[in-house]
Amino acid sequence: MGFEIDYLALAPELVIVVTMIVVLALDLTLRRDNKYWTATTAVAGTALALIPLGILAINGEVVSMFDGSYVVDEFALVLKGLFLVSGYIVFLMSHHYIESDRYYQGEYYFLLLASILGSLVMASSRDLIVLFIGLELVTGPLFLLAGWRKGDAKSNEASMKYFILGVLSTAILLYGMSLIFGLTGEVQFTAIAEATADMSTEPALIVAILFMIVGFGFKISAVPFHFWAPDTYEGAPTPITAYLSVNSKAAGFVAMLIVMYMALPGASDIWAPALWLLAALSMTIGNLSALRQTNIVRLLAYSSIAQAGFMLVPFAAAAVSGADLEQAFGATLIYLVIYAVMNLGAFAVVIAGARKTGTGEIAGWAGLAKVDSIMGVLTAVFFFSLAGIPPLAGWFAKFEMFRSVMIADPATIALAVIAAINAVIAFYYYAKVIKAVWLDDPTGEFTDEAEAEPAGSLKLALAVAVALTIAIGIYPSIAAFVRDAAQVLATGG
């Protein structure tokens, strides 16, 4: 204990920090034509960070640092793996996209690496302060990145909205946390859990928890705190949108769940109904709004709101009915991992497709499969997977979600039925994209220039995502190990 530092346990974070510095230094020294080296460095650094992660995973040792505020256990490692791999895929998606804009490449990668670093810190945090720092490090750089396309009014709007609401939510979150500290005098989760064990009727605690849920709600864009998401998603550069909808959402999600799960298990009477409501509203409103979208990115924005609702279902259901939270945590983690893979794939398809069709309007994609059948197949794979159609990975996520709500309790059964109906509604709008691509006749012209071909790095991103989507779908055991990670938390990290 004490302040001894285990450098191996911190190695993934350190590698990312070094990569950030190298990227900045390269950006200063390289000529404009050679700037792509910053991208290569970022990609290589992210991949390199996976090596110590693998070693730590094989060691399987739980490392606790800074008086237990920073813990590297199986749970943290699984999440770090998720953040690094999805960050890696986002880099692959960014490469060509950013290069064609020709400005500030170095800063772009620096900021994105900083955000990834934040998510790595967040995964290990076991007290409110580290968690807060990690979480803000995730979102801070994204305020800038969302406005990257400076000439575009929409991108400016995206950044502005995200910034204002993001700061507001941060303030609310922090206020909630400070109340907790005021009540208990503790910042560490386990200590808070002990102190709040029999405090569930304390008004200040209720206020604190509700404030925190509102704050987290903004971060994961759960209904009714979702208004910024569609505009920001549409305006931001598409790789950043992908990152927002996967990494940053996952970070907020995990932060919320570990706070509730580890720090406030005794107060589940307060937060369980709130989460139940968030889940039901997010699924329903997200899906119903998605039905009316004509722009593919906005559609994915609402879809990701609805998916967040699905992800909340296991946890909310278990908490409301007083069932085993560990099971629910496992289901949510599996959902997160699978969602990350297929949603990144979907965004990669959007980038490639927008290049080919020159538009993000779904109508403009009509008949795409007729000119490019591989794009057609990829669209079908990712969108059907998001809809949860077997044998693609999405089915197992939905399956695990349904499995965890099968608790004989009226509130959970109601949630299960809401989820089942929503699964059908969701299918309709995912199918809308597939219908345009496969069933409709082409209305416009497609670019057939060589430039419209997806870049090699994007192809690699698509290949990784499609391989994982199909492999997990056919043999879900590959993803099921994630569930074990949730048990680590239960036994006390």
Place this chain on the structure above:
Amino acid sequence: MEWFETWGLTVTVFLPVLGALLLGFIKKDNEDALKRTALAITVLAFIASTVVVANFDFGGGTYNTYQFEVNETWIGAINANYHVGIDGISLPLLVLSTFVMVLAVIYSWNHWEEPKNPKAFLILMLILATGMNGTFVALDLVLFFIFFEIVLLPMYFMIGIWGDKSLRQVPGFSKPFETRLYASIKFFLFTLFGSAFMLLGFLALYFESGNLGDERTFDITQLTELGASGAFAGWSVAGWVFAAMFLGFAVKVPMFPLHTWLPDAHTAAPTVGSVLLAAILLKLGSYGFIRISLPILPEEAQVWAPWIAILAVIGIIYGSLACLAQTDMKRLIAFSSVGHMGFVMLGIATLTDIGINAAVIGMVAHGLITGLLFFLAGSMSHRYHTREMARLGGNIKLMPVIGGILAFTAMASLGLPGLAGFWGEFMSLVAAYNPLEGLSLGVFRTGMVLGAIGTVLTAGYMLWMLQRVNLGEPNPEWEGHDFHDADKFELTAWVPLIILIVVIGFYPKVIFDTTTDAVTSMVDMVFGGDSTTASISTTVKGG
């Protein structure tokens, strides 16, 4: 052959999807290679299924024992296994599936509907084959669910891409839709709605099996054992679980009032799509009732049986009346499926061995007959470019061979004794006279009478269709057209069906010999025996 004893079913199931992968590597414009490969794959799958038949031990054994069984861990974390096996009930359906698939490939040889693209069409057909074959052999609920759902994707694309392109006004929308778009999404949403609830039902069974002592399980054989021993009898939500699974299966069958996707999908689908839908996809639902609902929740089955019977009879009457109102030949055939599947469900609802035997032979017969009818309807509309019966007429003069086969198939469909369609209808009515002890005689005997009226109506609309399409003088608008009669690909696809319809009609023992042991021992096992058990053999020999 020891290798085949273990992996025979796996080969039958997965060969088609491997074939689909293989087709992916063949160039799009090399049509011959594509067709030959697809044909070779489907023939191999069919051969594999016949080898299964050849090595099948018809001596029986009791229900819930399967042959060619494989049980390997699949998703260890939730105790879901790759468990496949076959018994007398699923064997005829598996063979039907692989067999019709071969014919479908042969038929499509020179029948590509717009926008052609044989490569994509054949790939979808092969994926479909894997889903269908898999459903019939799956012995694990999760595996069953996966296969049950896999068929949706290819069928959605088949209807959506190659389907009917005429415009159609949909209530609630100002702009007219192309029929194919409307039908494909409707088909998908209905089925998905049902299967979402079916999955909830499966999960409930899984958890309850854990509460009953042992490990939680999705295994159909273990759940059947539990169900047959009455372990689920006192379970408070058993009724809901049965209802949830009912939704999933009933949409697929389809049962009234969940049938409305069927006429749209069948009519809009390209010919081969309609054939596969009618011949095999509908059977996935009724098979689910026999394999999962009845044995696992027998008490609930007895509670629900009268309601199922009522819905089945409504389906019979409603389907027949709807047929009488059709002007479109293909839509008429589609609606006739509602009626025929009504007989199948009536048979199942009696919960007797005669009834379930009737259901299985009814499924096989309906697959052969209605499959053939859709082939014929497709070929005719290919030539006339219309399916309006008012414009057809005198078909038998213009195309004697197609007209003759149509007359024959219509006779088979209306249940003419001596042809395959007779047994399913006749025996399910017989079974309805004497349902499982404890079921309301009033409901079932009324059902029998109404069902009998349904057979008359069936004969009515089939003969009416024949009269309008086949008889009379050809419509003057066809004067000067030189219609070519059935070509060799069409005949190659149809003649085997005709032969089987006659063979099963005259000698239904080929089916009953496979099914009776399994069905009888199932009824014995889960419904505690039944007074009609002994009479099955006399009924069969009597025919």
